[in-house]
Amino acid sequence: MIEMTGIRKAYQTGKITFEALRGVDISIKENEYIAIVGPSGSGKSTLMNLMGCLDKPTGGEFYLDTERVETLSPNQLADIRNRKVGFVFQAFNLLPYATAYENVELPLLYAGLSGKERKARVTELLNRVGLGDKMANKPTEMSGGEMQRVAIARALANKPKLILADEPTGNLDTKSGRAIVEIFNDLWKDGHTIVIITHDMHIAKRCQRIIRLKDGLLDTGNEEEEQEQSLKVA
Amino acid sequence: MKPSILFNVFAQDFKKQRKRMVLTLMAILWGTMSIMLLLAYGEGMKDQFSKNLNGLGEGIVILWGGQTSVPFQGYGKGRRIHLHPEDVDYLKGRMPELEIVAAEYIRWGAEIKYKDKLISERINGVYPEYKEIRNFIPEMGGRMINELDMQSRRRVAFLGNEVKNRLFGYDTPDENIIGETIQINSTPYTVIGIMQPKIQMSSYQGSDEDVIAIPATTFHAILGDPYLDNIIFKPAEGFTFEDIESRLFSVMGSKYKFDPNDDQTLHTWDIMEERKVTMDIFQVIQYFLGFVGGLTLIIAAVGVANIMYVSIKERTREIGIKMAIGARRIYILMQFIVEALGITFLGGTLGICSAYLLTELFKMVPIESEVLNFMGRPTVSLEIGITVTVILGILGFFAGLFPAMKAASVNPNEALRYE
Ligand SMILES: Nc1ncnc2c1ncn2[C@@H]1O[C@H](COP(=O)(O)OP(=O)(O)OP(=O)(O)O)[C@@H](O)[C@H]1O
């Protein structure tokens, strides 16, 4: 599903260039359930944004489903984000003026589905995350857990194979967080490939594999030590 | 993109930047109104001039006899060409390109008498067709000379609205004048009609308000002029005088034996041509007024572009979200263009409506003045509406395009980090 070799990502801020990723090799197979952990600023989000084609690496090779991502046009990248990838963010990132229904509908609009198809799909998705009765609510009229469930429904809109979640429980209380994690578990069982960034080792432990990052590199050091560090940060 | 989402975005923006939005809307409204009013003013003036130019007649050509300037078929040069009464039927028969042919006799300084009043005036022997082609329109209660008057050579007179005043005084109502008998060179004539006042901007023999018209046949029989003073004709639909000028010279040339290429033999005055030149001048004035108004609108459009730039900054995160879920650049582009067009058309519609209301209100104000008779009143035409709408569309599009290009070019990753 994902083949990354020697991936680098440099950010340019004014005259200063900062390399957030400095040569990362990662291979993820279909239907894997992966956690990415690491201290703040280690490049987790940067890595995930590359995986989701929100940005292009400045070095290395990245194949997504055998396609070389660096060679794709902005429109092709947009289509990949629309159909192959579903993002879930810590800050939910819902459109504030749109209802739950409209938020979930948007990726379907971009995919060019008919009104009837969209209606059926949005209803199905919101029911699946347990928000069948809140379709007309705007984000301001929902709790954090509910907003994140809308975001998951939106991420699932076009049945993407790959779900990327950047600290999805970071803004939620323990109970709501747990409910969100349950949804991810179900999605994994349904065959989705799932990558979660988290500071919560309880969540990370439930994954099949943990990828550790440190200063823009894969951290292959002492697992126990890393675990403690991460727990402290969280 | 769902229209309601676009609308909601717009509504939300409007709330956030109400003051700026209102100012921008006002600017567009004002710009649209000023361009509309300027154009309406030009249009009104053009209409009025067009009407005034029609006072003499619409699309007519006046023809006078001249003098040969080259020898032809044994005739020497310098021979006078006179127009004869039978030329009217001759031209009608030979030239189907002419819709109407009429003619007239003129006698200056005839003595006109009504009771004790004696004045010296010009009298014209005219054809009934003058009603149509020379706008000899009778006031209610009277009539213009007709075909029967012509055939029976009736002694009837149709009076210009000014000469009537001189003869009967300013206070005598028209109904007391119709049917009265006046003497023209001691011959009695019955007054059958009085001309409706009209504005006439050009003439070849003096103003029509001073005309004393009698049937051409009566004129010929009583006053005995052998020659017509002029012939007036109107080219048929689809013909201009230019198309038929050479035909006219050869048709007349074959009757009067002159060289059809000799342009001194007949003199013509093509009102249509003159009118075209005048109207062209007004068109140029319209362009100028449109340009001036357009500048005002451009400034307003810059305001729209500015508000769009600001709103992009505020909505960077929204753009990032949309890109993250798969919006192509064109969707982002469209959203901003549609929004700019929305503001422009909202302001524009208000402006068009206000300008229309203002001009309609002005039309209802019952002022009669020489200036208005000359300048006309501002008139909003469909053409103006379409022109302004197109200008608004173009400006709105560009006011949206540049900010939209900026919006669509943001890196989705950066946009999502934007706070
Ligand atoms: N768009 C950007 N421009 C400049 N620097 C950036 C940009 N994005 C990230 N960085 C920098 O790259 C480094 C890695 O950032 P990243 O967001 O990947 O870290 P992270 O591991 O997700 O941290 P956190 O746990 O705090 O979310 C940081 O030092 C950050 O300041």
Ligand SMILES: [Mg+2]
């Ligand atoms: Mg992060």
